[in-house]
Amino acid sequence: MRERTLVIGDIHGEYHKLIRVLQIAGYSSSDRLVFLGDYLNRGHESREVLEYLIELKKDRRNIFLRGNHEDVLLKLLSGDTQYWYTWLEYGEGRACISSYGDDPDRIFYTIEGYFIRKDSHEVPLDREETIGFLRALFPRTHIEFLRETVLTYELKDYFFSHAGIESGMALEEQGPNAEGFLLWGDEDFLHDHHDYGKKIVYGHYHNSTPLIHKNKICLALKGAIALLDTSEGVIYDSLGRSFSVRDILSSVSR
Ligand SMILES: [Mn+2]
Structure with missing residues (x-):
């Protein structure tokens, strides 16, 4: 053919x-x-x-x-936390988080930046938390695909x-x-x-x-x-x- x-x-x-x-x-x-x-x-x-x-x-x-949506996610995956706003609000990334089985409402914005609810705690989405959250959310094969x-x-x-x-x-x-x-x-x-x-x-x-x-x-x-x-x-x-x-x-x- x-x-x-x-x-x-x-x-x-x-x-x-x-x-x-x-x-x-x-x-x-x-x-x-x-x-x-x-x-x-x-x-x-x-x-x-x-x-x-x-x-x-x-x-x-x-x-x-x-x-650009993949690019922003890759920047977050590398720990660049300034991209949370672009990904979640501008990019409507919450829909992506739900599709991967997590609750996007766990993440919220305050004057001090983005936080995530873990059990009864509210933890700042700093570099380490950001990388940890996204690596738990996405299968490794999906992250590799994005990188390639x-x-x-x-x-x-x-x-x-x-x-x-x-x-x-x-x-x-x-x-x-x-x-x-x-x-x-x-x-x-x-x-x-x-x-x-x-x-x-x-x-x-x-x-x-x-x-x-x-x-x-x-x-x-x-x-x-x-x-x-x-x-x-x-x-x-x-x-x-x-x-x-x-x-x-x-x-x-x-
Ligand atoms: Mn685009």
């Missing part, structure tokens, strides 16, 4: 939607997959998503990029990252020095129509439909998961819609 490359946008704890969009695209094991990151948080099935991705990783052709995610990936005609690139910089230069742009995005890139030689495919910015431009495609959707079949130039989503990249580009340029 022919090998297709299927690119999947932000998942955010929505296992059932992920399965749905793979079914809609007719995914089979002859296809290879590129995931754009943001696997965790917000939805209620973060653990199911990670378990499934770890299973898919057995196929070495499949690529798993790092999203990558910032960028390229094919002949495509460049992939979670949130786009550093605008104006050549693709070869988009490495760890551009990490902030690759993981968190940048306004300049959103308005950038420069031809980088490859189409940049990214997620992070959730829209109601996939964003299709000559030089870039955004696959993050509000309330759904998008998938790009690079061989056909078609985007499917978990709601059952499909979008032809070529048709949309020709209607814009007309």
Whole structure:
């Protein structure tokens, strides 16, 4: 069977939607997959998503990029406690904690920072408590999976990252020095129509439909998961819609 490359946008704890969009695209094991990151948080099935991705990783052709949500969690796992706010409140990480079987309401904020309830005690989430809590919450295989995610990936005609690139910089230069742009995005890139030689495919910015431009495609959707079949130039989503990249580009340029 022919090998297709299927690119999947932000998942955010929505296992059932992920399965749905793979079914809609007719995914089979002859296809290879590129995931754009943001696997965790917000939805209620973060653990199911990670378990499934770890299973898919057995196929070495499949690529798993790092999203800002994974990055923040990795920083917490390394004991950087300043990221609790970003992970819990901005990132809706409490949904992830519940999906891994703990009670997120055990963690609360005071003027002195974040605390966790343990039996009848309230303990500050300092470096040691943070690492201890997260290592008990996540299976080791899940932490390894997060650590092994990558910032960028390229094919002949495509460049992939979670949130786009550093605008104006050549693709070869988009490495760890551009990490902030690759993981968190940048306004300049959103308005950038420069031809980088490859189409940049990214997620992070959730829209109601996939964003299709000559030089870039955004696959993050509000309330759904998008998938790009690079061989056909078609985007499917978990709601059952499909979008032809070529048709949309020709209607814009007309
Ligand atoms: Mn993101």
